[in-house]
Structures are given as C-alpha cells and as structure tokens.
Amino acid sequence: MPKLSAILTLTSSLILGVGGVWIAYNVDMLPVSASMNAPVYDELYRVLFIIGCILFIGMTALVIYSLIQFRRRPGETGDGIDLEGNISLEIFWTAVPAIVVLFVGLYSYDIYDRMGGMQPLMHDHSGKMDNQAERVWGGIGSGPIESSSRTNSSSLPIELTAMQFAFIFHYPKGDIISGELHVPVGREVSLKMESKDVIHAFWVPQFRLKQDVIPGQPTILNFTPTKAGNFPIVCAELCGPYHGGMRSNVIVDEQEDFDTWLKENAKESI
Amino acid sequence: MTISLKPSNSPQEKLQPTGWLKYLSFSLDHKVIGLQYLVCGFLFYLIGGSLAGAIRVELISPLSDFMPREVYNQVLTLHGTIMIFLWIVPVVNGAFGNYLIPFYVGARDMAFPRLNAVAFWLIPPSGLMLITSYFINGAAQSGWTAYPPLSITTPAAGQIIWILSVLLLGGSSIFGGINFIATILKLRRPGLKLMQLPMYCWAMLGTSILVVLSTPVLAGTLILLSFDIVAHTGFFNPSLGGNVIVYQHLFWFYSHPAVYIMVLPAFGLVSEILPIHSRKPLFGYTTMVFSIMGIVVLGLVVWAHHMFTSGTPPWMRLFFTIATAFIAVPTGIKFFNWVATLWGGKISLNAAMLFSCGFIINFVLGGITGVALAQVPFDVHVHDTYFVVAHFHYIVYGGSVFVIFSSIYHWFPKFTGKMLNENLGRFHFIITFIGFNLCFAPQHWLGLNGMPRRVAEYDPQFQLINQISSVGALLMALSTLPFLWNILQSILYGNEAGDNPWNALTPEWLTSSPPPVENWEGEAPLVLEPYGYGEKNSKNTQESMK
Numbered sequence: 137m138p139k140l141s142a143i144l145t146l147t148s149s150l151i152l153g154v155g156g157v158w159i160a161y162n163v164d165m166l167p168v169s170a171s172m173n174a175p176v177y178d179e180l181y182r183v184l185f186i187i188g189c190i191l192f193i194g195m196t197a198l199v200i201y202s203l204i205q206f207r208r209r210p211g212e213t214g215d216g217i218d219l220e221g222n223i224s225l226e227i228f229w230t231a232v233p234a235i236v237v238l239f240v241g242l243y244s245y246d247i248y249d250r251m252g253g254m255q256p257l258m259h260d261h262s263g264k265m266d267n268q269a270e271r272v273w274g275g276i277g278s279g280p281i282e283s284s285s286r287t288n289s290s291s292l293p294i295e296l297t298a299m300q301f302a303f304i305f306h307y308p309k310g311d312i313i314s315g316e317l318h319v320p321v322g323r324e325v326s327l328k329m330e331s332k333d334v335i336h337a338f339w340v341p342q343f344r345l346k347q348d349v350i351p352g353q354p355t356i357l358n359f360t361p362t363k364a365g366n367f368p369i370v371c372a373e374l375c376g377p378y379h380g381g382m383r384s385n386v387i388v389d390e391q392e393d394f395d396t397w398l399k400e401n402a403k404e405s406i
Numbered sequence: 407m408t409i410s411l412k413p414s415n416s417p418q419e420k421l422q423p424t425g426w427l428k429y430l431s432f433s434l435d436h437k438v439i440g441l442q443y444l445v446c447g448f449l450f451y452l453i454g455g456s457l458a459g460a461i462r463v464e465l466i467s468p469l470s471d472f473m474p475r476e477v478y479n480q481v482l483t484l485h486g487t488i489m490i491f492l493w494i495v496p497v498v499n500g501a502f503g504n505y506l507i508p509f510y511v512g513a514r515d516m517a518f519p520r521l522n523a524v525a526f527w528l529i530p531p532s533g534l535m536l537i538t539s540y541f542i543n544g545a546a547q548s549g550w551t552a553y554p555p556l557s558i559t560t561p562a563a564g565q566i567i568w569i570l571s572v573l574l575l576g577g578s579s580i581f582g583g584i585n586f587i588a589t590i591l592k593l594r595r596p597g598l599k600l601m602q603l604p605m606y607c608w609a610m611l612g613t614s615i616l617v618v619l620s621t622p623v624l625a626g627t628l629i630l631l632s633f634d635i636v637a638h639t640g641f642f643n644p645s646l647g648g649n650v651i652v653y654q655h656l657f658w659f660y661s662h663p664a665v666y667i668m669v670l671p672a673f674g675l676v677s678e679i680l681p682i683h684s685r686k687p688l689f690g691y692t693t694m695v696f697s698i699m700g701i702v703v704l705g706l707v708v709w710a711h712h713m714f715t716s717g718t719p720p721w722m723r724l725f726f727t728i729a730t731a732f733i734a735v736p737t738g739i740k741f742f743n744w745v746a747t748l749w750g751g752k753i754s755l756n757a758a759m760l761f762s763c764g765f766i767i768n769f770v771l772g773g774i775t776g777v778a779l780a781q782v783p784f785d786v787h788v789h790d791t792y793f794v795v796a797h798f799h800y801i802v803y804g805g806s807v808f809v810i811f812s813s814i815y816h817w818f819p820k821f822t823g824k825m826l827n828e829n830l831g832r833f834h835f836i837i838t839f840i841g842f843n844l845c846f847a848p849q850h851w852l853g854l855n856g857m858p859r860r861v862a863e864y865d866p867q868f869q870l871i872n873q874i875s876s877v878g879a880l881l882m883a884l885s886t887l888p889f890l891w892n893i894l895q896s897i898l899y900g901n902e903a904g905d906n907p908w909n910a911l912t913p914e915w916l917t918s919s920p921p922p923v924e925n926w927e928g929e930a931p932l933v934l935e936p937y938g939y940g941e942k943n944s945k946n947t948q949e950s951m952k
Contacts, residue, residue, distance in 0.1 A: 184784060191774055220691070220940075345786060379858075
C-alpha cells in the first residue's frame with residue numbers, strides 16, 4: 137500500500153509540475169515587449185507563473201479531493217481520524233516554501249540587477265554647480281547590464297514635467313517641447329521627471345516600467361526601447377478627476393526618423 | 407473561589423433594556439455588542455457594495471459616462487474606506503471577537519465592558535458622518551490612501567470629514583484591541599493555559615498587538631495631514647517644503663498591518679470552523695500559533711512594498727522584497743495545516759464548510775499574486791493597476807468576506823437558537839464563488855496589459871474583459887438576496903437549533919442558544935482540549951468543575 141501511494145504521489149506531482157510549466161508557456165498574458173528590460177521581466181514573470189500554477193492547482197486539487205473523498209456519506213456517524221500533527225510533514229512544508237521563497241527572492245534580485253536596479257543613479261547636472269549633490273530617486277537603472285557598458289554620455293536626456301492632466305516632454309537638445317515622447321530605437325533614454333502639482337506615475341506597459349512622478353522630488357527612469365512603434369503612456373497614480381484620461385504616447389522611431397523629427401521641431405539649430 | 411450569578415440576579419440585566427431594544431442600547435453584554443458590530447457592519451457592507459456596483463456600471467463602457475468624474479473618485483474613496491473600516495475590520499475583530507473571546511477564555515464578559523460599548527458606539531456615527539459628507543459638499547476624492555498632495559488640493563470639507571471619521575474608527579479599533587489583549591491575557595479561567603486556547607484567541611491576540619502598535623501611527627499621520635489642509639502647515643505639502651513620501655511611509659506603516667488586521671482573525675475563525683465540520687482535531691496547533699506570531703512580526707516590517715515605484719533606494723527595495731516574500735512561509739504553513747485538517751475527516755459539506763474551503767482556494771491565489779507583487783522588478787510593471795485590485799480583492803473578499811459568511815452560517819444557531827437553511831446557504835456559496843471569480847480573475851489580465859486602477863475611463867481594448875468583470879459583480883450583488891432571505895426566514899421560522907447542533911467542544915457551544923447574560927447558568931466549563939475530535943480519542947476531553 138505505501139508503495140502504491142508513493143507512486144500515486146510521484147505521478148500526480150509529475151503531472152502537476154509538467155502541467156504548470158505547460159500552462160505557463162502556453163498562456164501568454166503579457167503585452168508586446170518593447171524595451172531592453174522587458175524580456176528580462178518576462179523571464180521573471182514566466183518563473184513566477186510556473187511556481188504559481190503548480191501551487192494553485194496543487195492546493196485546489198487537494199482541497200477538492202479532500203471534500204469529495206472524505207465527505208460524510210448519508211447515514212454515516214462518528215468522527216474522522218485522530219490526527220493532531222506530524223512533525224516531519226510540518227517540517228517539510230515549512231522548509232519547502234522557505235526554499236522556494238528564498239529561490240524566488242534571489243532570482244528576482246538577479247533580475248533586478250540585470251535590469252540595472254542596483255546601479256547608482258547618476259544625473260548629469262549640465263554645468264550647474266550645487267553645493268550639495270542633488271538627491272534624485274529613481275526606479276530601475278539603465279536596463280540590462282550589456283547596454284550600460286556604453287558610456288553614459290550616449291544616453292538621450294529628456295525631461296518630463298507632469299501636471300493635471302498631461303505629460304510634457306522637454307528635449308534639452310534643440311529645446312523641443314512635446315506632448316508625446318519621441319525616442320529612437322536602441323538608444324538609452326534618461327528621463328528626468330518632476331511633477332508640478334500632485335503625484336503622477338509614468339507607465340509604459342510595453343516597456344514593463346513605471347515610476348512615480350513626484351512634486352518636490354525629482355525621479356529618474358532609464359530605459360532602452362527595442363521596438364519601433366507607438367505605445368501608450370499611462371498615468372498610474374490617482375491624480376484627480378481626469379486621471380483616467382491622462383494618457384499620452386511614446387513613439388519609438390528608427391534613428392533616421394527620430395533625427396528628422398528632432399530637426400523639424402528644434403527651436404535652435406542642432 | 408467561584409462566582410456564580412444567576413442571570414436573573416445579574417445587576418446588568420436590571421439596567422438594560424430587554425428584547426430587541428437591547429441591540430439599540432448602550433449594552434455592556436459582549437454578545438449584544440458582538441451582534442451590534444455584525445449587523446452594523448453588514449449594513450455598511452450593503453452600502454459599500456452598492457458603491458462597488460456603481461463603479462462596475464461606470465466601467466461597462468470605456469468612456470466616463472455614468473457619473474461625473476469627481477463623483478466617481480468620491481465613490482471609489484467611500485467604497486474602499488467603508489469596506490475596510492466599517493465592514494471587514496469591525497466584523498472580523500469586533501463582531502466575532504466580542505462574541506467569542508469571553509467564551510473561549512472562560513469569562514463572563516470582556517475585561518472592560520464600558521470601553522467595549524464605547525468602541526462600538528463610535529462606529530455608527532463616524533460611518534454616517536462619512537456617508538453624509540457626500541451630500542454636504544462632496545466626499546473625499548483622493549482614494550482610501552489619501553496621498554498628499556492630492557488630498558491637500560481636493561475640496562477640503564470632504565477630506566476633513568474623512569480624516570475625522572477614520573480617526574474615530576481607528577480609536578474604536580484601538581479600544582477594541584486593548585480590550586482583547588486584556589481579556590485574553592488576564593481573564594482566562596484559572597487552570598486554562600495559553601497553549602490550550604482555541605486558535606481564534608491567538609489570532610485575536612496577534613491582531614490586537616498589530617492594532618495597538620500601528621493604528622496610533624495612522625492617527626498621528628492623519629492629524630498632521632489635517633493640519634496641512636486646514637492650517638496650511640507644510641508637513642506633507644511640497645510647495646511649503648513638505649515631503650510627500652514621508653506620508654506614504656507613515657500611512658503604510660499602519661495600512662499594511664491593516665491587511666493582517668483583516669485576515670488574521672479570519673484565519674482564526676477558519677481554524678475553529680474546519681475541525682468541527684470535518685470532525686478532526688486542528689492539525690499542528692503549535693505551528694499554527696507560531697505562524698500567527700510570525701505573521702505579526704513580519705507584518706510590521708514590510709510596509710514599503712507599497713512604495714516600490716515612489717522614491718525608494720535600492721537597498722530598501724531589496725529588504726522589503728525579502729521580508730514580504732517570507733510572510734508566505736508562515737502563511738503557507740497555515741494553509742497546509744488546514745488541508746491536513748480536512749484530510750481523513752468526516753466532512754459535512756454544509757455552507758460553513760463550503761465558504762471556508764472557498765476561502766482557502768481564493769486566498770491561495772491571492773497569496774501567490776502577493777508573493778509575485780513583492781518582487782520589485784515584477785511590481786514596477788503592475789503596481790497601481792488592476793492586477794493589484796484583483797490581488798487585494800482575492801485577499802479581502804475571497805479571504806475575509808468568505809470567512810465572514812462561513813462564520814455566520816456556523817454561529818447563527820448560537821446567535822439565535824435557530825438553524826439556517828443549508829440548501830439556500832449552499833446556493834448562496836455557489837453564486838458568490840462564481841460571481842467573485844468572474845469579477846476579479848479577469849482583472850489580473852487587465853492590469854498586466856495596461857489598465858491602471860482608479861480610472862473612470864480606459865482604453866477601449868479592455869471593454870470586453872471589463873464587461874465580464876461587471877457581470878461577475880452583478881452575480882455577487884444578487885448572491886446577497888438568498889443570504890438575506892435565509893437570515894430573515896430562519897429568524898422567524900427556522901428549525902430550533904438546540905444548544906449544540908454541530909456537536910462541538912469549544913465553550914460557546916456548552917451553554918444554551920442563545921446564551922444567557924454572563925454566558926453560563928452555573929460555572930464556566932473548563933475546556934482543555936478544544937479540538938478533541940477524532941475517532942480514536944477515548945480521553946475525556948472536557949471536564950466541568952463543580
């Protein structure tokens with residue numbers, strides 16, 4: 137009998153494991169990935185989804201199985217078995233979640249690092265000399281490590297001012313002001329953000345990036361678009377009555393098209 | 407030394423109205439106060455639920471066309487505030503805590519009956535004040551989080567009434583917390599050790615510690631916020647040199663533990679219900695106790711995971727990621743122990759059992775998305791989106807509210823002496839379970855694909871999924887009808903329950919239904935093994951000292 141139950145446990149765990157992986161690879165719930173850290177994000181998402189599917193399906197199956205198998209049949213009286221605990225079982229289901237959580241934590245640290253989250257955020261002060269270094273808080277750094285090996289000067293600096301209920305982008309190079317964000321494919325963008333009134337958030341779902349835009353506290357967001365196209369910019373922090381309408385677009389162009397746009401709109405010659 | 411007062415001799419009884427009137431009085435009886443909390447909470451649940459219905463109607467179409475945008479923000483603010491502060495917190499703590507804790511520790515009432523009555527009577531006026539603010543000058547419209555500077559710049563009257571109301575409700579919660587700690591630690595019947603208490607006592611002890619430690623921080627924060635609004639101070643106002651991030655730290659220092667204040671008592675209630683209806687001892691009592699305390703300790707050091715997209719330095723993000731993810735360990739232990747409690751039982755598939763098992767399934771999903779949300783790189787995409795809305799409702803509706811329904815089905819015979827209709831109860835469960843999952847499961851997809859939360863208008867590509875979600879919400883609303891019918895019908899014409907219809911061992915069942923004032927006619931029973939079920943158990947599980 138113990139042999140049979142061991143085999144049953146083994147096969148059901150195998151089916152569960154394979155099923156979880158199969159579901160995670162065949163159910164795609166994410167939008168297009170269009171920045172350098174999006175594929176890294178999707179990798180983490182996939183791992184979390186696999187673990188989640190296995191856990192959820194396993195627990196649900198256990199509960200439903202117990203309810204059916206151990207239901208009180210008509211006419212049955214009496215109690216269930218007198219089982220108050222089992223030390224080895226309890227150690228097992230303390231240790232396994234602890235190990236899984238530790239693994240997920242370390243893995244997501246690795247993902248975070250690969251997205252550049254652990255790199256110190258630096259902001260070029262464009263000549264201004266302050267006594268104190270400006271405190272800039274920010275989100276994920278400059279994207280995957282590979283891209284950050286390039287020199288910082290190659291990143292495209294853009295300033296974002298958020299206000300009720302619009303995003304205003306300012307390109308220091310050419311002194312362009314735009315309601316939409318134009319960026320070239322494959323070049324790192326360094327977005328320095330500050331809000332004029334309340335807290336807003338800059339979110340591009342296809343970039344898998346979000347950073348609050350805070351009044352009185354500049355924040356910075358670095359990213360590298362990888363796909364040409366037109367993606368939504370969404371305000372994700374409740375900012376007033378028209379919060380749902382506070383949207384814009386990021387237009388990712390090929391380098392030549394971006395240069396043309398820059399030339400056409402520049403107030404001063406570049 | 408024993409004190410055994412006949413209820414008719416009780417000095418309380420003479421001062422208090424009897425019959426239905428006592429539920430409208432400043433009663434000192436913990437059972438009356440418990441039911442006052444329950445009924446009052448349920449009335450606010452109906453209001454909060456109607457507001458949720460209004461939100462789902464607005465979201466049927468991608469345009470903001472059902473109500474003005476300002477009103478939409480007021481509705482979502484009131485919905486969140488009412489459901490948290492006037493329904494779930496008062497019911498899982500105040501209602502069941504007041505009704506059950508004195509029974510469980512073998513006491514005749516709570517430690518401070520007057521404080522207890524004050525704690526309850528703070529709730530109806532603050533709730534009414536909150537709702538009337540809508541009709542005076544418009545309610546608060548900055549969400550239940552009231553982040554400055556939005557809360558400073560929106561119309562002041564509604565926001566100030568909101569702050570006042572939340573302060574009073576927080577005060578009520580603190581009074582209750584002090585009372586529970588004193589009752590559990592000091593009013594235990596002699597001979598009853600802490601490790602012999604039913605699990606709900608441990609859950610309430612842990613919850614009350616969280617309430618007493620963290621609620622004052624919220625109170626202080628909201629007082630500073632009200633100074634910013636009325637006296638134009640600059641604590642959180644950036645244009646006067648204030649810092650908006652400090653508010654978020656202080657707010658979440660309370661409001662993350664608030665999630666545990668809503669679910670820990672629910673964990674305790676489920677731990678009472680499952681053993682009785684599966685006729686088995688609670689599996690792993692000791693690990694259950696330690697996991698509650700583990701959740702309490704960890705719950706106090708995870709607040710900044712709500713702020714991963716605000717301004718937080720990298721080391722802080724990592725610390726809060728790891729701390730948050732580790733809450734999954736003690737929580738996981740509890741869930742495995744519950745499944746082990748079902749295993750090998752003789753399970754009655756009644757409404758109480760079904761709602762408890764529905765809770766397990768819903769909460770496992772909410773817990774999994776919770777561990778995912780704790781990971782910084784995952785969170786920066788889905789923070790402040792419908793993914794979070796889905797996660798949160800899986801925890802507080804799929805978790806706490808399912809347990810509240812389960813507990814009502816379980817303790818109704820004790821409250822009233824009448825049985826509920828089980829078939830109607832099972833029907834109620836099925837509609838609620840389907841409606842709930844239809845409403846909230848699709849919202850995970852909405853969040854991942856780009857729909858932010860708290861919006862009255864959205865990208866038209868999300869319309870179909872939002873409509874499915876609204877159909878789910880409609881089912882949830884309809885599911886209240888069989889429940890209400892069942893309650894009314896059973897109070898009037900229900901079958902007599904007898905003292906102990908479930909054949910249970912915990913002390914509230916060892917007295918009449920409904921119990922007399924001061925709980926037992928004679929001596930309080932000494933229950934040393936509240937979970938002494940199981941076929942092979944020949945031990946005498948309880949003894950009454952004469």
